[in-house]
Amino acid sequence: MEPSAYHHGNLRRVMLDAALQAIGESGPTGWSLRELARRAGVSHTAPTHHFGDKTGLLTAVAAEGFDLFAATLEAAGGDFREVGVAYVRFAVRHRSHFQVMFRPELYRPADPAVAPARARAAAVLSSGGRALSPDPARDRLTTVAAWSMAHGFADLWLSGALADAAEIDPETYARDLITLAFGHLHHPKA
Amino acid sequence: MEPSAYHHGNLRRVMLDAALQAIGESGPTGWSLRELARRAGVSHTAPTHHFGDKTGLLTAVAAEGFDLFAATLEAAGGDFREVGVAYVRFAVRHRSHFQVMFRPELYRPADPAVAPARARAAAVLSSGGRALSPDPARDRLTTVAAWSMAHGFADLWLSGALADAAEIDPETYARDLITLAFGHLHHPKA
DNA sequence: AGTGGAAAGTTTCCACTGGAAAGATAGCGC
DNA sequence: GCGCTATCTTTCCAGTGGAAACTTTCCACT
Structure with a gap:
């Protein structure tokens, strides 16, 4: 559960929360996946594994x-x-x-x-x-x-x-x- | 008014109509400016002149x-x-x-x-x-x-x-x- | 009549995006 | 203690919105 350097351990929830916040700030399409990934401190393709696209x-x-x-x-x-x-x-x-x-x-x-x-x-x-x-x-x-x-x-x-x-x-x-x-x-x- | 090669003559309306159609097909954000410009047969920056961005x-x-x-x-x-x-x-x-x-x-x-x-x-x-x-x-x-x-x-x-x-x-x-x-x-x- | 902008459109460039592909890391079942 | 597999990274690509600088056309005015 605690974030080891490599395996975030919690990425799915963190990405969801980041998305919810971004949607609140700029609407349902006013943000980018890469920006969320940066906020979460992972590479921009990491979320693919949890959500596909x-x-x-x-x-x-x-x-x-x-x-x-x-x-x-x-x-x-x-x-x-x-x-x-x-x-x-x-x-x-x-x-x-x-x-x-x-x-x-x-x-x-x-x-x-x-x-x-x-x-x-x-x-x-x-x-x-x-x-x-x-x-x-x-x-x-x-x-x-x-x-x-x-x-x-x-x-x-x-x-x-x-x-x-x-x-x-x-x-x-x-x-x-x-x-x-x-x-x-x-x-x-x- | 008739379309000379260079000056489209009617781009503003054509872009608006193209946007309305694209919105109808894919929602208010499901399209790109460049795609609309292509449909209208102009370069992708031509609409800037009429709409800014x-x-x-x-x-x-x-x-x-x-x-x-x-x-x-x-x-x-x-x-x-x-x-x-x-x-x-x-x-x-x-x-x-x-x-x-x-x-x-x-x-x-x-x-x-x-x-x-x-x-x-x-x-x-x-x-x-x-x-x-x-x-x-x-x-x-x-x-x-x-x-x-x-x-x-x-x-x-x-x-x-x-x-x-x-x-x-x-x-x-x-x-x-x-x-x-x-x-x-x-x-x-x- | 012909010229000087202004209007409308083009080409080129750049940083950024979403996604595909292939490789690295690490935890887990056996 | 070893391989499997889930998770994450690096690299790459085509497409995007927009800025900048340039070209073509039209129109107003002398």
Whole structure:
């Protein structure tokens, strides 16, 4: 585990962390593999062994992201509003992951490390939508509506499009948004 | 105007179109300036004269995008639901523009060709939100709610995250989403 | 009419990138 | 204690964005 001169011992995690930081600083494509390798103190081809290529590194970021994401959503419990808040919280706290996850042209979305975790997250959203839906025929519509609002708010907030982004607490604001749009649908398990 | 051997006569527009096509094929960063220049049949430094650098080209894409965007939203008239539908329509019909516009780290958002057009679009959204808001104190919240939903749906649809994306007509679906979430607020100019 | 820029495009150059190939090192199973 | 294999290095290559210096064309103005 401790870094011998030759075998880093921990390169995979270090590269992932370096990538996450670089993404946070310059966006999902605003950095180079070689720069990360330099930061990690290894040669520029060392990461190849762990990730194959740059796309592989981004795939690993997406995979880790969807895992964390699914866990976050699952932990929010059954209350649908809190699932939406958890969605936004994840985006804000793990913004580097988030900015990769929903940009599938950057990585390999069919990778076996990615697809199951993504499905797990989708299942939480679907079940939340079902709970909120006014009638079964509109389950999907309701899911997409709530998903869109949480996702759109997160994306706008992260991109800085909301001019007052600095002043607001995104989680609190998200809760207010959801209440405004979906509060009237809430018929708590009648 | 006709292409003499030396002076292309039309390079700016041709490069913009080539960029839009490349973005559509490989995302906002999945192409090279040199490749576009080759497609246009000019040397790889010719575009410098029109755009300065690659960021300048993306800035021009964003500027054109926000212009078109503002025009589209303004043309939707006062009906708020139709503004949301127009938002989604723009994203679908001008997806290359859209994918750049909300990724400000890719271009220069403060550019004088960008900022005013963006402000124009924001004004339409704000006024729509105001019309929909249940009370003045919630004007901003309502605007952000509707904006988030339209934006989120557009982004999810474009990214392919909605598994059934192929089957649905995004504009119709957007109208249904807005009705579900905001229909109960509609108090037509009482 | 013809000339002096300015505008538009070219060639050449450089540091940097992602990746391929081949070789060095070191820890681990037996 | 020995070879195997995972990990990391060095070297190499084509492609990239951009700077610099040059060429060609067009247009405004006398």
